[in-house]
Every structure is written in structure tokens, then in C-alpha cells.
Amino acid sequence: MRAAFLAPIGAFLFPTKVSGGGTQQQYRRHSLLLWPLAGLGFSALGWIVGGFLGSWAPRTACAVGATAIALGLLNRQPRAALVGAVSAGIVSLAAVQIGEFFFSPLLAWPVAALVVGVVGAFAFRRRRTRIAFIVGAPLLGSAGFLAGMLATLLIAMRLNDSRVAAQIMLGGAVGFGLLLMAGAAIAGRWLDATRAAGEMS
Amino acid sequence: MNTSPVSRLLDRRGFLRLGAGVLATASAGFEWGCNLTTRACKSTPPNPFVAAGKPLLVVVEGEDLGAMLRAGIEALGGLDPLAKLGREAIFRGNYVASQPYPVTTAPDFVLAVASELKRAGLSKASLFDSHGTRLSAAIPPEHILRRLGVLEKLTQGGVPVLARDFSDPDEFVFVQNPAWPIAKPVAVHRLLHEAPIVVSLPVVKRHGWVNFTCALKMHFGSVAMADRMLVHTKDRDGRSGLMQQRLVHFADAVRPQLNVVDARAILARNGPGLSGGAEVVQGVNKLILCGDMVAVDAYCARLMAQHDETFTLDMIAPQLKHAAALGLGKADLADVKVVEISA
Numbered sequence: 104m105r106a107a108f109l110a111p112i113g114a115f116l117f118p119t120k121v122s123g124g125g126t127q128q129q130y131r132r133h134s135l136l137l138w139p140l141a142g143l144g145f146s147a148l149g150w151i152v153g154g155f156l157g158s159w160a161p162r163t164a165c166a167v168g169a170t171a172i173a174l175g176l177l178n179r180q181p182r183a184a185l186v187g188a189v190s191a192g193i194v195s196l197a198a199v200q201i202g203e204f205f206f207s208p209l210l211a212w213p214v215a216a217l218v219v220g221v222v223g224a225f226a227f228r229r230r231r232t233r234i235a236f237i238v239g240a241p242l243l244g245s246a247g248f249l250a251g252m253l254a255t256l257l258i259a260m261r262l263n264d265s266r267v268a269a270q271i272m273l274g275g276a277v278g279f280g281l282l283l284m285a286g287a288a289i290a291g292r293w294l295d296a297t298r299a300a301g302e303m304s
Numbered sequence: 305m306n307t308s309p310v311s312r313l314l315d316r317r318g319f320l321r322l323g324a325g326v327l328a329t330a331s332a333g334f335e336w337g338c339n340l341t342t343r344a345c346k347s348t349p350p351n352p353f354v355a356a357g358k359p360l361l362v363v364v365e366g367e368d369l370g371a372m373l374r375a376g377i378e379a380l381g382g383l384d385p386l387a388k389l390g391r392e393a394i395f396r397g398n399y400v401a402s403q404p405y406p407v408t409t410a411p412d413f414v415l416a417v418a419s420e421l422k423r424a425g426l427s428k429a430s431l432f433d434s435h436g437t438r439l440s441a442a443i444p445p446e447h448i449l450r451r452l453g454v455l456e457k458l459t460q461g462g463v464p465v466l467a468r469d470f471s472d473p474d475e476f477v478f479v480q481n482p483a484w485p486i487a488k489p490v491a492v493h494r495l496l497h498e499a500p501i502v503v504s505l506p507v508v509k510r511h512g513w514v515n516f517t518c519a520l521k522m523h524f525g526s527v528a529m530a531d532r533m534l535v536h537t538k539d540r541d542g543r544s545g546l547m548q549q550r551l552v553h554f555a556d557a558v559r560p561q562l563n564v565v566d567a568r569a570i571l572a573r574n575g576p577g578l579s580g581g582a583e584v585v586q587g588v589n590k591l592i593l594c595g596d597m598v599a600v601d602a603y604c605a606r607l608m609a610q611h612d613e614t615f616t617l618d619m620i621a622p623q624l625k626h627a628a629a630l631g632l633g634k635a636d637l638a639d640v641k642v643v644e645i646s647a
Binding site for chain 1: 473
């Protein structure tokens with residue numbers, strides 16, 4: 104009974120372990136556990152590293168650049184990782200500068216997510232997946248950023264600890280990486296899935 | 305099968321290891337940022353302005369600001385004790401809203417005190433404020449100072465303005481006093497923590513939540529927005545006592561060496577802004593100078609009670625009692641040498 108309950112969950116999270124081949128081999132590269140965790144870790148590390156370089160602008164650039172690196176490396180495209188990181192970093196720096204005069208430097212997050220989405224879309228085989236990822240990336244990035252900030256705020260209020268509350272933006276960066284990479288994994292897993300195992304490269 | 309180091313790094317297992325390493329590094333960085341940098345509150349020398357072992361509190365009544373200030377400083381024994389602590393001082397004003405004195409510290413008052421500090425031998429005095437963030441184009445850190453014209457007047461008068469982001473974690477150090485009943489650190493602005501001399505320039509106001517704001521409460525503006533927000537959300541109406549305690553801890557984290565209160569006018573009945581029935585009482589015409597911020601609040605609360613029948617001294621008794629218990633100063637004016645003069 105318990106095994107029957109856990110089997111679909113296992114197949115969902117670790118498809119290759121369950122199937123061992125066949126049509127599910129195509130999911131191998133899009134683990135729903137690994138990709139979000141990588142996005143979470145890379146963007147957090149980028150945010151922390153950016154703190155050594157300055158304030159909001161370098162932090163944002165490093166966090167979105169690190170997320171692009173995670174996406175490129177998991178897609179086994181080191182060059183795309185580099186291009187994505189550099190372009191997302193530059194665009195986010197520009198967006199922060201513009202945002203300081205118009206609305207908010209937080210504009211950099213959806214803009215950078217769009218850049219990551221465009222560069223990352225080349226890893227998908229199907230046009231519909233590419234379009235879906237390009238359109239979805241800014242929404243996922245923004246939603247993740249807001250959810251991360253909210254979660255950090257709620258934890259800080261629960262703990263009544265300003266050390267946690269002071270890291271609200273780090274929480275946003277973590278949420279950004281987590282949701283963007285989860286979106287990439289989901290797009291690759293379902294939208295980009297080929298019908299025949301032979302189509303796998 | 306390709307087994308080059310690069311492909312091994314990029315395969316699933318290799319990437320898991322890499323990801324674990326990244327997570328461990330991020331966690332370590334977070335831990336470092338959160339915990340290891342919590343420090344003791346700044347250590348300050350004892351109050352240099354004392355008479356016969358009691359804190360000296362000088363009250364000057366008059367109408368000429370410059371003359372009042374000079375007379376007050378003379379009665380205080382001069383500013384030489386401050387000049388011995390360093391060459392540069394940082395002013396803390398009250399700039400909670402874009403409304404003029406007595407809601408906020410008057411720029412002419414800041415310039416007058418800066419001039420006296422320079423006469424005492426200090427080379428530089430800067431105004432510090434933190435009521436905004438670069439995360440919003442609408443409320444950059446200098447927006448209130450700019451709207452009030454304080455930024456322009458002080459810069460022209462040779463007093464640099466240091467407007468800092470209240471949400472940037474790099475701007476703060478986490479400090480904690482083991483004597484605090486709330487065992488959580490406070491994120492105080494690095495500039496204030498490291499400044500050799502801090503001179504506080506409070507105004508005397510009522511406050512909707514904690515009843516009164518002067519030398520202690522004004523240090524809400526000295527800490528991170530994270531701390532301000534947590535206190536405001538945990539003690540929405542100021543009734544739980546958290547805000548009364550925490551405002552004392554914020555002041556403890558700064559510990560200015562001198563407080564110069566501009567009570568030429570006060571804000572009575574409500575505050576800290578002009579809305580909600582607040583009333584500006586003109587003609588109070590007093591300056592209060594003291595190295596003890598608890599004594600300053602004890603005296604100024606009496607001043608408020610004289611001009612606002614809705615205010616009573618027991619409204620701020622808990623914060624004064626807590627501040628005295630932590631050794632921040634004397635809450636009982638019997639333990640303070642009060643000198644009242646005219647200029």
C-alpha cells in the first residue's frame with residue numbers, strides 16, 4: 104500500500120531510477136529536485152559574493168548571473184552558461200541604474216529573468232517549450248523573488264530576529280533562482296519531452 | 305563514453321556534488337553574515353559632563369539661538385571633553401517626515417551646533433540620517449532631507465550629509481548587550497557604531513504609539529529598517545511593552561556623548577508628524593544640553609507635561625526605568641544636577 108503510494112512520487116522526482124530506460128530516459132536531465140536546488144544555491148552564492156563587490160547592483164548582477172550559470176551547466180552547455188551569465192549580469196546592472204530613477208531597481212529581476220529565459224531557451228528542442236520558457240521566465244523569476252522575500256519576512260517575524268529580516272533580499276534572490284530553475288525543469292520535463300526514446304541526443 | 309574531467313563534473317552525480325558544495329558555501333556565508341558578526345555594543349567613555357558626581361543638565365531659556373547655545377556650552381563646562389575623543393563628530397537629527405521643525409530637527413540648529421564644535425577644535429561634523437532606501441526611486445535615503453531643504457542648507461554650510469540606505473545589510477553591524485531582556489541583536493548603522501563622537505540633536509514630540517519621543521526614541525532612526533519593522537509589527541499599538549524596551553536598546557546601541565535638545569517649540573497632543581491632532585506649541589524657547597540621554601528625556605517629559613494636559617509622566621515611566629536599569633543614565637532628576645539659565 105505504502106509502496107504503491109510512494110512509487111508515483113518517486114517516478115515524479117527520480118524518473119530514471121524508476122524506469123531505468125525507455126521513454127522516461129528523456130527526463131533524465133530535468134530532475135525536479137536537482138534543478139531548483141541548484142538555482143537556489145547558485146543565486147544565494149551569487150548574492151553573497153556580490154556583497155563583496157558593492158551594494159544592490161553587484162549583488163543583483165551576481166545572483167542572476169549565477170542562476171544563468173546553473174541553468175547552462177545543467178543543460179551541459181558551458182558556453183551558454185557563460186553567455187547567459189554575462190548578458191544577464193550586464194542587463195541587470197543597467198536595469199538597477201534605470202530603476203534608481205524610475206520605479207525601483209527591483210525591476211532588474213524580471214528583466215534578468217527574461218534574458219536568462221532567452222539564453223536558456225536554446226537548450227530546449229521544441230519551439231513551444233522555448234516560447235513557454237521565454238514568456239514564463241520573467242513571471243517565474245518575479246514570483247519567486249516576491250515569494251522568497253515574503254518567506255524570509257515571515258520567518259524573521261516568527262523568530263523576531265533582525266538578522267533574518269535584514270536578509271529579505273537574499274531570500275528574494277533564493278526564490279528567484281529556485282522558481283526559475285524549477286520552471287526550466289518543468290518545461291524540459293513535460294513540454295520538451297519527445298515521444299520516442301530514439302529522439303534523445 | 306566520454307569520461308573527461310569536464311564531463312564528469314557536468315554529469316548528474318558530479319553536479320550534485322557541485323551543488324552540495326555551493327549550498328554549503330552559501331550556508332557558511334549566511335551563517336557568517338548572520339551570527340559571527342554579532343558584537344558588543346560600542347564602548348563609550350563615562351559621561352564627561354558631570355558636576356559633583358551627578359550628570360549635568362543645562363537648560364537655557366532665551367530667543368537668540370546662537371547666544372543660548374554658547375551660554376549652554378559654557379555652563380556645561382565647554383566641549384573640550386568631546387574634542388579629546390576625536391576630531392570628527394556625527395550628528396543624529398530627527399527626520400522622520402518631510403515636515404518642518406519641530407517635527408524634524410531645524411537645519412539652522414544643526415549649523416549652530418556644528419559651528420560650536422568647530423570652535424571647540426573638531427575638524428568636521430556630519431549629519432547622519434537613514435529614512436529611505438535605494439530599492440525605491442520614490443524614497444531614496446536623502447528624500448526627506450532634500451524636500452526639507454536640509455541637504456542643501458547643510459552642504460552649503462559646510463556640514464556634509466550622510467544619508468544611508470535603511471535596508472542595505474552592508475550598512476549595519478549587529479550588536480547585542482547581554483543585559484537586554486530580549487536576547488536578540490540590533491542592527492545599528494556602522495557609521496554610528498564606529499564614530500568616535502556622536503552628538504544627538506533631538507526634538508521634543510508626542511508619539512502616537514509610545515507617547516513621547518526625544519533623546520531615546522529618536523534612535524529608531526539609527527537602526528536597520530528590519531529592526532524598526534519587527535518592533536512595529538510585534539507591538540502594533542505599543543501596549544505590549546516591546547517597543548518601550550526595544551527603543552531603549554536602540555539608544556543603547558548608539559550611546560551619544562552629548563544631547564542638545566532644541567525645545568524652542570515642541571509638538572504636543574500627538575505625533576510624530578503633524579497629522580492626527582498634533583499641535584505645535586511655540587514660545588517654549590528652551591535648549592537642553594546633557595551627556596545623559598535618560599536625564600534629558602526625564603526633563604523633557606516634564607516640559608511636555610507642562611504644555612500638554614493629555615500627557616503624564618507615567619506614560620514614559622517604563623522606558624525611563626528600563627534605560628536606567630541598563631545603566632544608560634539617571635531617570636530620577638534628584639540624581640541630576642539641573643542648571644537653569646537665561647541667555
